[in-house]
Amino acid sequence: MKIAILNTLYHPYKIGGAEVSVQLLAESLVDGGHSVSVITLHEATESIDQLNGVTLYRLPLRNLYWPFAGNPSRPLRLLWHLLDIYNPLARADVSRLLKQIQPDVLHTNNLAGFSVAAWDAAHAQGVPVIHTSRDYYLIHPNCMLYAANQHQSPDSLSGRLFSVIKKWRSHSVGKYVAVSDHVRTLHQRQGYFRQVSAEVIYNPVTQPALAERQTSPAGTITLGYIGRLEPAKGIETALQVCRRLGPAYRLFIAGSGDSRYMTKLQLTHAGLDVAWLGHIPPEEFYPAIDILLVPSQWAEPLGRVVLEANAHGVPVVGSRSGGIPEIISQGETGYACEATDIDAFVAAVEQLVSQDQQQTRMHCQAWARQFTKENIAARYLRNYQNLSHSHTDKPAQAVGPSEVQNP
CATH class of the missing domain: 3.40.50.2000 (Glycogen Phosphorylase B;)
Structure with a gap:
């Protein structure tokens, strides 16, 4: 044609x-x-x-x-x-x-x-x-x-x-x-x-040749956030979730935004274990994290980072708004929570950590294959x-x- x-x-x-x-x-x-x-x-x-x-x-x-x-x-x-x-x-x-x-x-x-x-x-x-x-x-x-x-x-x-x-x-x-x-x-x-x-x-979504997963320091869980750094995308929620979870968790942030807004975030959360990575290829970012946070405050039409993470074997905790919950297999590839409910995000992360990690990765990869x-x-x-x-x-x-x- x-x-x-x-x-x-x-x-x-x-x-x-x-x-x-x-x-x-x-x-x-x-x-x-x-x-x-x-x-x-x-x-x-x-x-x-x-x-x-x-x-x-x-x-x-x-x-x-x-x-x-x-x-x-x-x-x-x-x-x-x-x-x-x-x-x-x-x-x-x-x-x-x-x-x-x-x-x-x-x-x-x-x-x-x-x-x-x-x-x-x-x-x-x-x-x-x-x-x-x-x-x-x-x-x-x-x-x-x-x-x-x-x-x-x-x-x-x-x-x-x-x-x-x-x-x-x-x-x-x-x-x-x-x-x-x-x-x-x-x-x-x-x-x-x-x-x-x-x-x-x-x-x-592209189905990646799965790279060897980078291991977090012993006893540490690495959360991830990727996207524009702005209020609508929920970056502040991601930071609050990491703070609430405590010292056993760290947060990798990939992306950029308004310089003044980023400076404010960095000063507000100066004591948190956060790595501000800037723009980084997905194939480098996803193997370095254990769970992706997608706390969008607006109703995203879909949220393709959910599927990208799954294709890399990474589960997602995302907002229950827009198209995001449609592409999360609840309990298997992640959880969908109310966008403003920090407690729910924290509980969902802890639930994923308690599950069989290898099985969760397999569920994520199998789920993502329908979106080739x-x-x-x-x-x-x-x-x-x-x-x-x-x-x-x-x-x-x-x-x-x-x-x-x-x-």
Whole structure:
């Protein structure tokens, strides 16, 4: 098949897990013998590149500023988001590339910077569209439904105003996929994609060649945290859990954040046994820890670090919010706890420590194998083929919530 995949960012840009997941999918499809083009944005002029068999069409952002750097004023941000509700310039760019690529299907993912106008660009040329929700962009302009350390309602006035056109245009999509049942339910409850079939396909993770585990000092358990160092990700909860557990525990922190915030954290927890590692490859980080903490305070659409840890044989204690609890096999690959319940996190860590460590590692690795990039690519490919065939034969039939498939 000739497949076009559209995502806001692509390698080397990486803001979150979406960029990793889209790249794994694209390269897996190429490995399967398919022609894959990725349409993405960047800061410079338009260009065409090749990366691991994928043809990359990089388009300049047709908006007021590059949103992934700097701190623009509030009025400028508002204007940016207003244009991003439906961006006709982006539509023209996508339309031109689709005429050039002539794909059998367009798979859209994160749409910030392109807007839902990309769907209409495809529709006008008879290219069927499958869309995967990897964030909350369609529901709220901040994509997270979380700001100022508190959850935001999808029914807020700003959310409703910014989403009215997006919701209307979602009915032109031929197939809807969400990265978790939480994401699917939320979008459909808000009125998106009600007229098309829906499916949950979790993100792929690389299955590593397992390195020899590094042993902690005798009598010490090493906890881990990996990701952005910011309140929404729960880094402070991780530090508090380590403090509550006592001197037999230490914490390895991989990632970075605002320098002032990091300095504050380091001063506040100066007496704790913490290693601030900065950015470190996952294949070096996971073999060095015994348990991963994922204490996200916001409802993460999925939380791919859970699956990455499991693939390395590391159990997880994560927040019972968003898509995280869906990918934790309670008691076998870890535990899900209320995001703000420090006592529950502490108890879950102690429970994992008391279990058979070798058996837990085996459960984690077995669990992660269902999320191989080959398995996930095969599921998407079936959808591409079905959508392409139904587009030429007859419209896809809508399904109710009870018919949604889960892995």
